[in-house]
Amino acid sequence: MSDEMLKSILGDLDGSSADIEASAVISTDGLTIASQLSSTMDEDRVGAMSAAMLSLGDRTAVELARGDLEQVMIKGDNGYVLLIHAGPDAVLTVIAHKAAKLGPVFLDASRAAAGIAEQL
Amino acid sequence: MSDEMLKSILGDLDGSSADIEASAVISTDGLTIASQLSSTMDEDRVGAMSAAMLSLGDRTAVELARGDLEQVMIKGDNGYVLLIHAGPDAVLTVIAHKAAKLGPVFLDASRAAAGIAEQL
8 A cells, every 4th residue: 555645646636626625545444544634624533434424324225225335425514525435445535615516526536536446 | 294295295206206216204213204115125224224324424514514414325336325304303315226317316305305394
């Protein structure tokens, strides 16, 4: 695994759109592998919430016959959290502003997740 | 609360698009208020998973500074589960096929959720 490459992919992702506020690569057990977070965003908190959402999302997808989990999106009235599987053992978490255009964010995040999966 | 009206809103929603497979109105504690589910979809299971996702989604939105939760979307390789708040005490759960066009499904589901919120 190349830490520099992961940081570079996250940097490119965050730079690709002003809509993306922060991003992180988290192992499925909740540990942060790499991150581009603002100073107000706590790394451990992002890791813990991402791992919990991923685990419940996995179970929901299976229980409701939706197959293997690919993405979870959470929309609040102040913005979005997007989780995308990056290979079997990690997830890319993307935190976006409330005015974000979802289509491009999904596309850029999916590409980044594919790039991250190659590095892990 | 008018049970007939809720059934009618869910019927209209399921009829609005071939992409929508099933839908249900669930109380935030996981009890089914009304549903349009196929015979293969278990009502209690849909209720339990919806309430769990909603609860964790609420917490994630707050912890990651995304404000009050509005929607959760789960994408599996076999389709989508969409949860939308329908007033403070209920959630509309929509289960869609994997080929679903997400934009129209979100729009129809949001309108249905607003209609359901008025009935509760």
